[in-house]
Amino acid sequence: MEMETKVTVHDAMTSNVVTVDHKLSIADAALLMTRMKVGSLIVKTKAGPEGVITESDIIRKVVSKNIAASDITIGQVMTKNLINIDPGSELNEAARLMAKNNIRRLPVVKDGSLVGILTSSDVMAVSPELTEILVVNARIQENQVGFPTDERPFPGACELCGNFMEYLDEIDGKFVCEECKEDLEGD
Structure with missing residues (x-):
């Protein structure tokens, strides 16, 4: 009998989160994101995480x-009332929470303290089988925002070769990497 191991948020999260004060200008925030190669910053006070930009x-x-x-x-543009998750929670629970709330980043909080961040990329890298939850949500979200899905690449496992990529494009209803896209278009 095979024992099923449960993957937790802690297993997939990034623990070095870039945090900032809400008084920082957007220009400085953008510069910091570029320098640190991150897509978001957590706004933190002594009380804990209070927002995300x-x-x-x-x-x-x-x-x-x-x-x-x-x-x-x-502070003037950040998203407040953050939805967060405990590091001991199961990864599939985190994926469902992200999908349900149309978010791609979840602060990981233990006993009121920020201990990490979990992104949809982290989820897909650790558990490609959860990709479907996030991919379906991304399709719905992008259609709601009014962007054609073929113009909004996002990370995930290529539906043809299975490789995890930072950017996937939708071709004929499948999310594929650049290489597989070229193969499909080259036919």
Whole structure:
């Protein structure tokens, strides 16, 4: 009999989270994201995580409105009332929570303290079988936002070769890596 091991949030999360103060300007936040090669920053106070600012927040709430990034603070555009998860929770529970709430990043909190961050990329890298939960959600979310799904690449396991990639494109209803996309289009 095979013993099933449960993969926890702790197994997949990134523990070195980049945190910032809510008074930081959006310009400085964008510079920090670029320098640290991250897509989000957690806004933290002594009490714990209080918000998150993502690349898409900056584009949707600042750049698209032609607001000078140096004139606005993270606190003015961050997402508050964070949904978070315990590091001991099962990974499939985290994937469902992300899908249900249309989020791609979950702060990991233990006893009120931020201990890590779990992204949809982390989930898919550790448990490719959970990709379907996130892929279906991404398709729904992108259609709701009004972007054609073929214009919004996102991370996951290629549905043809199975390799995990940072960017997948949708071709004929399948999410595929660049190499498989070229093979399909080359036919």
